[in-house]
Amino acid sequence: MPERELTFAQAVREALAEEMRRDSRVCIIGEDVAEAGTPFKVLSGLVEEFGAKRVVDTPISEAGFTGVAVGAAMTGLRPVVDIMFGDFITLTMDQMVNQAAKAHYMSGGHWKVPMVMRTTLGATRRSAAQHSQSLHAWFSHVPGLKVVLPSTPYDAKGLLKAAIRDENPVVFFEDKMMYKLKGPVPEDDYTIPLGVADVKRAGDDITLVATSSMVQVALGAAILLEKEGISAEVVDPRTTWPLDEKTLIESAKKTSRVIVLDEGYGRYGVTAELAAVIAEGAFYDLDAPVKRMGAMHVPIPFSPPLEDATVPTEQTVFDAARSMCKPA
Amino acid sequence: MTIATSKAEAGRDIGTEKDKWLRAYRQMVSIRLFEEQVNEVYTRALMPGLAHLYSGEEAVAVGICEALRVDDYITSTHRGHGHCLAKGASPDRMFAELLGKEAGYCRGKGGSMHIADPATGNLGANAIVGGSVGIATGAAFAAKTLGTDRVAACFFGEGALGQGSLYEVMNLAQLWKLPVIYVCENNQYNEYTHFQETTAGTILGRATAFGIEAARVDGQDVRSVNEVATRLISRARTGGGPAFLQCDTYRYSGHHVGDINREYYRSKQEEHLWKTDRDPILVLTKWLIDQSYADASALDRITSEVRTIMESAVKFAIAAPYPNVEEVEKHVYA
Ligand SMILES: Cc1ncc(C[n+]2csc(CCOP(=O)(O)OP(=O)(O)O)c2C)c(N)n1
Ligand SMILES: [Mg+2]
Numbered sequence: 235m236p237e238r239e240l241t242f243a244q245a246v247r248e249a250l251a252e253e254m255r256r257d258s259r260v261c262i263i264g265e266d267v268a269e270a271g272t273p274f275k276v277l278s279g280l281v282e283e284f285g286a287k288r289v290v291d292t293p294i295s296e297a298g299f300t301g302v303a304v305g306a307a308m309t310g311l312r313p314v315v316d317i318m319f320g321d322f323i324t325l326t327m328d329q330m331v332n333q334a335a336k337a338h339y340m341s342g343g344h345w346k347v348p349m350v351m352r353t354t355l356g357a358t359r360r361s362a363a364q365h366s367q368s369l370h371a372w373f374s375h376v377p378g379l380k381v382v383l384p385s386t387p388y389d390a391k392g393l394l395k396a397a398i399r400d401e402n403p404v405v406f407f408e409d410k411m412m413y414k415l416k417g418p419v420p421e422d423d424y425t426i427p428l429g430v431a432d433v434k435r436a437g438d439d440i441t442l443v444a445t446s447s448m449v450q451v452a453l454g455a456a457i458l459l460e461k462e463g464i465s466a467e468v469v470d471p472r473t474t475w476p477l478d479e480k481t482l483i484e485s486a487k488k489t490s491r492v493i494v495l496d497e498g499y500g501r502y503g504v505t506a507e508l509a510a511v512i513a514e515g516a517f518y519d520l521d522a523p524v525k526r527m528g529a530m531h532v533p534i535p536f537s538p539p540l541e542d543a544t545v546p547t548e549q550t551v552f553d554a555a556r557s558m559c560k561p562a
Numbered sequence: 563m564t565i566a567t568s569k570a571e572a573g574r575d576i577g578t579e580k581d582k583w584l585r586a587y588r589q590m591v592s593i594r595l596f597e598e599q600v601n602e603v604y605t606r607a608l609m610p611g612l613a614h615l616y617s618g619e620e621a622v623a624v625g626i627c628e629a630l631r632v633d634d635y636i637t638s639t640h641r642g643h644g645h646c647l648a649k650g651a652s653p654d655r656m657f658a659e660l661l662g663k664e665a666g667y668c669r670g671k672g673g674s675m676h677i678a679d680p681a682t683g684n685l686g687a688n689a690i691v692g693g694s695v696g697i698a699t700g701a702a703f704a705a706k707t708l709g710t711d712r713v714a715a716c717f718f719g720e721g722a723l724g725q726g727s728l729y730e731v732m733n734l735a736q737l738w739k740l741p742v743i744y745v746c747e748n749n750q751y752n753e754y755t756h757f758q759e760t761t762a763g764t765i766l767g768r769a770t771a772f773g774i775e776a777a778r779v780d781g782q783d784v785r786s787v788n789e790v791a792t793r794l795i796s797r798a799r800t801g802g803g804p805a806f807l808q809c810d811t812y813r814y815s816g817h818h819v820g821d822i823n824r825e826y827y828r829s830k831q832e833e834h835l836w837k838t839d840r841d842p843i844l845v846l847t848k849w850l851i852d853q854s855y856a857d858a859s860a861l862d863r864i865t866s867e868v869r870t871i872m873e874s875a876v877k878f879a880i881a882a883p884y885p886n887v888e889e890v891e892k893h894v895y896a
Binding site for chain 1: 662721753760761826
């Protein structure tokens with residue numbers, strides 16, 4: 235029997251529905267999450283199955299309802315908060331960074347905050363500077379938070395179920411350009427542990443470490459590279475924290491060349507951290523400095539030709555990889 | 563290209579009652595027809611991103627902006643085309659911005675949700691709900707500190723009542739008697755949810771809790787909006803402090819152009835009632851005719867003049883070039 239395929243959005247919805255059936259403490263809180271099913275229609279149908287007590291529409295009060303989720307998580311619920319655009323996490327920062335991330339530690343291990351924040355990242359949707367950012371580095375910086383970056387429908391389902399079952403606050407970033415991407419997703423109840431990287435494609439000559447939206451770009455570049463006789467390995471860390479350093483370093487040692495790709499800003503960002511981990515762990519096996527590619531250091535412009543220039547593409551990754559492998 | 567004699571040129575006191583309301587009529591028609599063109603251009607897939615139309619709410623923007631001076635400030639929202647036009651922006655450069663062209667108000671960098679224009683005191687439209695309440699209050703703070711007599715009008719949808727920062731700045735504004743007018747456009751819906759499901763208590767109660775002067779008007783009647791706005795703005799200008807104005811209104815289209823099947827959150831009958839009984843342009847039309855300030859053919863003439871302006875604005879924008887790609891790294895820092 236051919237494998238069942240789901241879109242990324244359907245995989246997220248299935249993970250939520252399965253966890254809500256399994257555990258009556260799991261609930262969803264956010265703006266237009268009920269009848270509207272969010273503007274991306276990711277949650278369509280959930281309120282019909284689980285009712286308005288577990289799929290809770292809120293006012294446009296990100297700081298307020300994120301704080302409510304923190305308190306509710308500490309006292310018996312397992313909320314999944316929906317922050318429509320990743321750009322709006324800025325409004326939730328105190329609740330996430332000073333409250334959720336620290337409650338367990340500050341209380342000497344007494345309190346736990348088993349909550350998930352689902353939000354989005356990614357540009358090229360022509361949504362301009364306040365609806366296009368990839369801000370996952372901000373949460374990755376903070377001890378006490380876990381950060382998940384699924385890149386396929388399969389990973390989205392397994393990682394989200396693991397995030398909901400985790401005893402800690404977990405932030406789950408979905409690439410909004412990927413919601414319609416299809417891929418095989420088993421009907422079973424499976425989880426993918428947080429902190430385990432996945433080799434999305436094996437190769438020998440260069441490692442492309444890629445997260446979230448950049449995984450498909452890296453896979454596309456790998457196909458172009460193959461035509462040039464260059465064998466690229468694509469490694470997806472899947473979580474920026476916990477981080478599977480071992481898999482990254484092993485791949486770097488094997489291929490001796492690495493490009494790190496992430497749609498956030500490079501400056502003080504995810505690519506900086508991953509490149510440093512690789513440089514520290516594989517320095518003597520590298521044939522070239524680790525290269526980083528990410529969003530250009532600008533607010534995301536609206537105008538299509540400008541916006542397209544701000545993110546790595548298959549072509550720019552291919553060019554960079556080829557010149558690392560076959561210096562002119 | 564400007565859509566009406568600018569208020570700066572006309573001066574506040576020049577012009578009869580008749581001229582004033584004919585100008586308001588022209589402004590409202592401009593917004594309506596601008597949005598018709600946006601809908602058209604968007605549906606033809608010529609416009610990238612999202613389009614949030616202001617149709618139905620014209621009397622709010624026009625009623626307020628006609629009471630402001632050209633050097634007064636406004637801040638606007640994701641549904642901002644009406645505010646920009648009413649404050650004096652020109653449709654050709656607005657359309658160019660909507661299409662991401664270099665001739666646009668923000669050189670294509672901002673798009674529909676971020677139009678800004680210093681020449682008309684427009685501090686910028688904002689895609690973060692409640693994102694500009696601080697900016698407007700800050701402009702009022704600067705006006706007071708610098709001793710100019712400018713006023714800032716802060717437009718926001720009733721959805722922004724959910725944002726805590728609004729209450730922080732309203733407290734500051736009242737403590738410091740800042741010349742800012744908080745204009746709450748209650749179009750009944752936060753996206754796909756009726757405001758009564760998201761708003762406890764009353765809207766005006768939020769302002770009166772701080773001792774802020776608060777009023778509620780029929781946002782479909784440009785004369786009512788303008789009358790109350792004129793009083794609150796001159797009070798603010800002369801040191802009387804901030805005010806809060808609730809304007810009850812209605813958006814005719816979806817939350818954005820793609821929001822077509824709306825019956826799960828509001829009925830066609832409700833939409834029909836607002837469009838026929840309370841249409842701001844029809845309300846003013848009737849009044850103008852009753853006053854014998856204009857007859858139907860004079861008003862039609864205005865409409866067709868405006869239509870020509872809008873059509874050529876679209877043509878201008880479509881023909882205009884995109885910015886050079888090198889432009890992408892410009893303006894990150896001043
Ligand atoms: C802080 C923030 N949260 C959520 C959104 C997504 N969003 C855009 S418009 C909107 C509804 C706004 O309703 P309202 O303020 O009443 O303005 P209207 O659209 O009715 O003009 C929402 C939730 C946003 N842009 N900013
Ligand atoms: Mg509204």
